[in-house]
Amino acid sequence: MTDFPRDAILVVVEAQASGELEKAAPGLFGAAAAVGTPVALVLAAPGAGSAAEAAVLGAAHVLIAETPDPSALGVPSVDALAAAVEQVQPDAILISHSLNGRDLAGRYAARSRAAISADAIGVSRDDEGVVAHHSVYGGAYNVTSTSTFGAPVITVRQGSVDARATAQPQASETLAVTPSGKPAARIDSFEEAVAATSRPELRGAAKVVAGGRGLGSEEQFALVGQLADTLGAAVGASRAAVDAGYIPQSHQVGQTGVSVSSQLYIALGISGAIQHRAGMQTAKTIVAINKDSDAPIFEIADYGVVGDLFKVVPQLISALEARKK
Amino acid sequence: MKIIVLVKEVPDTYGDRKLNLETGLADREASETVIDEIGERALELALTYADANEGTEVAVLSLAPEGATATIRKGLAMGAGSATHISDEALRGADLGLTAETLAAAIRRVEFDLVITGNVSTDGSGGMIPAMLAELLDVPLATGLSSVQISDGAVSGSRPVESGVQQVSATLPAVISITEALPGPRFPNFKGIMAAKKKPVEVLTLADLGVTADNPDAARSIMLTVAEKPPHAAGVKIIDEGDAGEKLADFLIENRLA
Structure with a gap:
């Protein structure tokens, strides 16, 4: 059994159909590296899990969870996150504030009774743990939040973190996950978006x-x-x-x-x-x-x-x- | 079929919204409150189904301070058959965990087939309540739907994600959330407004629901600091005299923005 760093920050990233990690991944690792040691949980379709990109982006250790049921919406990711937290015992969990990320954070927090800091634009650390920074009411106020105890589940707004972590040597293992058997919606089909334009995406654009x-x-x-x-x-x-x-x-x-x-x-x-x-x-x-x-x-x-x-x-x-x- | 629609009272985004700098809570005096528009769309979806399918019950559920009944009344005037208003002083400043726990307890009291919510509120912008409810109620979850088909025992729709669009489906009971792509709400007519006055509004407290706000087993999210950000100040303003495009190009290049 691997010993995980005492200041581990668990960064959850999804591998896309193309095999690449989601676009928010570099910012998530960048945010994590500023407050601890990034440990990655890569969620992937069967056979599509790879540790290489996460290591390049700054993960000191990579856990790979290939879903046992690719058509089940969301639930396998929650099961994988629960297993990863059990092993890593992180100080905080960082997830993208994307649709899938919000579902994952919400379900996991409800299951484990963890506290959520939603839509953060950055993280810092104080004597008592990891603190999330938020920009609320359309940027009119700056707010910080944290958990009363336990590792906070923090979703990070896409494109909000400019910092990047330094690449790490690749160290990875496959995560053993016990399915919870919770009811899930089914993904009946998927149509990949064809980039119709070379223009940058609005979210996160410079x-x-x-x-x-x-x-x-x-x-x-x-x-x-x-x-x-x-x-x-x-x-x-x-x-x-x-x-x-x-x-x-x-x-x-x-x-x-x-x-x-x-x-x-x-x-x-x-x-x-x-x-x-x-x-x-x-x-x-x-x-x-x-x-x-x-x-x-x-x-x-x-x-x-x-x-x-x-x-x-x-x-x-x-x-x-x-x-x- | 019993459909429960979550509606939320929020500060109007067309006015200035304020946070109280001492408590960090929304300053309800500072701005008009309105029913969150995405919740109205969720209700419209339920009512459209009810219009076409006799025997459909539509109920609205809202967690809001005492007296914040305008939202619920509007939901009833639009056509919901009944409403539940959860109100308790101990819910002031409730985090997502306590909010979800409370809503789930209220939903569990009835035999529901479908819970419909907006994907994300305009004030908290957390967008996690639907996921938390699905987990607590132990039912399937389909979020961020840009189109929805409801049938007798199932719900399906399109779910745009980062890399494309999924077609998803779930057996009922289930929780779904919808996006702004769904049709906007109907206007309550005079008949609807009059009828709303006779419709039942159940008011519940945490004690009624058996939920404790300070459960020591649940971690809560707490606000540490709140500060008002100085507004973006105005800079140069020029009136075009035929060369504004050239001048603006200079400005962008000087500031390394072109």
Whole structure:
């Protein structure tokens, strides 16, 4: 039986159908390494478990759990996590705040009566243990939380941790898991998303160009994509633009959509309702272009342009392209 | 078929939301409270099924402070047949664990077929209550559904995840959560609002449910610190005189953002 480090932080990562770990993995190991020794639990389909990537990302030790029943939704992961915690006795458990991660954290915490710190943007350690940091109400408040006792189950917001851990030599073993037999929903089929665009994903993007109702139509919304491609940015939208049918809901930035904390956020034709600001006001640099000089977006813009976006943006694109040469 | 829909009263995201800097709890005086929109969509899904399937019972369940009945009334006015309001001073500042335990205890009292919730609330944004309920109630869980089909003994739907879309199904009883992709709620009409006044609202305390807030066996999440972040201040604002695109390009390049 392996001796695990006394300051182990259990990092739970899913292997995708492609065999690669989920995109949140580097940030999870980066966060874990700052407060202890990262130990990985890799959840994988049968035959798809590999320790190599987790070790490169900073796991000092890797436990591999290949699900006995790939069509059972969620429950095998909870069983694996329970077995891993039993062995590793970690100081904290870090899981991505993704849909699957939230399910896993919630089910595991309910089963083991552990405390949850949800949607953290970072972790630290004090004399008594691991503390989770949160940004709540759309970034208006900073809050820290922890568990009254026992290892807290912390879900980490995707794209919120920039730190990366140093690679470790590969040390791994297969985790023995006793199935709980809890009822599970079935995954009847799976359609892999085909990357239709080379644009970065909105969640976790370093730069975002977002459009609002000011774009006027679905056809004219293409201008947002053109500027995004010039900058290598992701495309976002206000709820008004989504409701008007200019762009699918998955691009919505705001309280009821995606929250972004990008280096650069360019808001085109977005008035800046509180609902929208709640999803982007933690961006480092905010640029706004709007024809209404009273638009609330200007209150938080580092650089505001009062003008017609259909004139300013094409000029901006050609100016940027000219400088690239 | 008995469907239980979870609804939550939240501060309106179209107004300023405040935390009390001493207690770390939501400042309910500071903002308007509304029924969380995702909960309304969950209720709409249940009501649409009930409209087409006679004999379907739809009940709303809410854990909220005393007097926070607007949410429940709206649910009843939309068409839910009954409501349960869990209210107890000991639930003030309850963490996810205590909240889930309490809701599960209330759901366990009735023979349910389906529990429908929103995927994530606009205030707490934890999105874990459905998973915790499924575990505590010992039933299958299907979260984040962007489309849902309910049949006599089963529920199925599409579940978008990081790498693609799953088609999932579960036998009833089950817990599901839905996304914003589902249809928005109906408006309560005058008849619905009048009828809601006669519908039963059961009010429960922790003692009624046999739940103790300070169970020593359960670890709780506690807030250590809370601080207000300074707002993002306004910077330069220029009016386009025909060269704003050029100027903005300069700004982005100077700041290494292009």
